[in-house]
């Protein structure tokens with residue numbers, strides 16, 4: 445069996461170039477479940493993998509794609525049968541295991557989740573890792589007792605994949621959302637997704653050196669890290685909760701201990717990659733039912749294997765808005 449794949453190759457000068465190539469089943473890594481991929485999606489990590497970031501992908505040639513939704517073609521594990529519709533996100537998919545930017549993947553049986561009732565493969569990729577991460581962030585805020593009457597929730601990197609879905613899910617659940625964006629042209633979209641107000645990134649990038657700023661937010665979903673997360677921590681109400689998942693601004697966090705010891709602020713790390721399998725299923729069930737935002741179609745664009753590279757380039761420049769899904773096969 446031959447199939448199409450988007451592949452990134454490394455030259456002897458350490459330059460990374462992508463191309464559409466033909467592969468065979470024998471090229472796939474070992475694993476119990478062979479899946480025909482119908483949809484994948486674009487995530488920041490894919491963009492890093494495509495430029496040779498060794499923290500993401502060590503060996504090339506390599507097919508990125510940390511998300512895949514498709515149909516089981518063959519399974520050596522009794523939990524999966526031919527024809528089952530499944531989602532695979534995270535674990536090592538697309539990092540050092542050939543990923544979802546190809547018509548087939550082969551993965552260990554511990555990675556796929558059955559597609560929940562009421563969710564199509566296409567819609568599952570509208571969420572993808574970004575949606576799972578946004579929903580895990582919301583789950584953790586709720587687990588810490590944050591409810592709509594507690595006050596405003598601030599979401600950073602709001603026009604990105606994780607951020608826009610966090611805005612949409614929180615708004616759908618009745619929270620008052622303040623969206624932070626660096627893009628003037630994303631304001632209308634964010635309001636349309638349910639944000640009550642949108643503020644420019646510069647407004648939450650404090651360099652005053654003060655340990656606290658005006659307390660305005662009950663909680664935060666931060667997707668960018670760096671000084672923006674540090675500013676968010678200074679702007680939370682007493683007992684506020686912040687989740688952090690991303691580092692597009694910076695992986696560094698320069699802060700003081702004061703928000704934690706004088707205001708009881710809690711900072712929670714989010715990891716959707718190795719997140720517990722039962723929790724993962726629970727979150728997908730929520731995304732298929734009560735947490736499914738009505739307006740998410742507005743933030744989704746579709747691309748194909750031929751146009752992935754240009755969108756990954758835009759993603760690295762912080763220019764993409766919303767979610768891009770990749771139609772891989774029918």
Ligand SMILES: NC(=O)c1ccc[n+]([C@@H]2O[C@H](COP(=O)([O-])OP(=O)(O)OC[C@H]3O[C@@H](n4cnc5c(N)ncnc54)[C@H](OP(=O)(O)O)[C@@H]3O)[C@@H](O)[C@H]2O)c1
Nearest residue numbers: 601602603604605606625626627690691692693715716762
């Ligand atoms: N921990 C996990 O399990 C997990 C899972 C998924 C993603 N992530 C991480 O979460 C982050 C967001 O992922 P994503 O898929 O949403 O990426 P994305 O679609 O590229 O969105 C990132 C957004 O961050 C903002 N941004 C870009 N450059 C920035 C800068 N220099 N300073 C401040 N903000 C900037 C932009 O939004 P605005 O213009 O609206 O500000 C951009 O749209 C990435 O670091 C990703 O690796 C982590």
